[in-house]
Amino acid sequence: MEVVSREGMRVDRPLLTITHLTQLLTYFIGFGSLIVPLIIWLSSRNRVEGMNEHGKAIINLQLSLILYVILSIPAILLLGLGIITLIGTAILGFVLPIVNAVRASNGESPSTFLTIPFFS
Template structure:
């Protein structure tokens, strides 16, 4: 008789919320907005219900932010629009984790706009 112990996942909306808010570490420490959610997702995706979907959304969003920041550098030099792009990225990277943390606390799935699909 097989045990279903390993297939049972707990519901932990607070941890999901913390995982989203951990992205804001970048604004406090200069790094960590990708690393901390990655560690939480990697260690908890098989233990917490919904962590896999939330973690993948966060990683895709953070990697997309990095790509958009890199793309804004030549736009600064060539068109000067890169500065506006960086400001918009900064606002989006600050606001969206808060919105999705609220969604996670309510048991809803996250949605990050303009997020490229790196991890599926």
């Protein structure tokens, strides 16, 4: 049974959850944490309720993580503190998609903890 919202969009919480969990592809195959959610978001943002909000949160998180890693590399050479930033980035990139997947399955808005709002 397909649930349709007031706006005529499909309510598909499992797809929202899977979209968040695809961010973890980098930890398993080395790439895909930006490309796969981007494709899912762009292909279903007008059909699935909440996909636009969750998709923007995913892309903002992934772009923020990339920026944090790029900024950490010179910080390793200059101060040595870049190692701590890289470890924190790896932890954030692993934990936040799981937290947001749980939030999506419960019908809640995604968490934007330490995320730069590139898309709002």
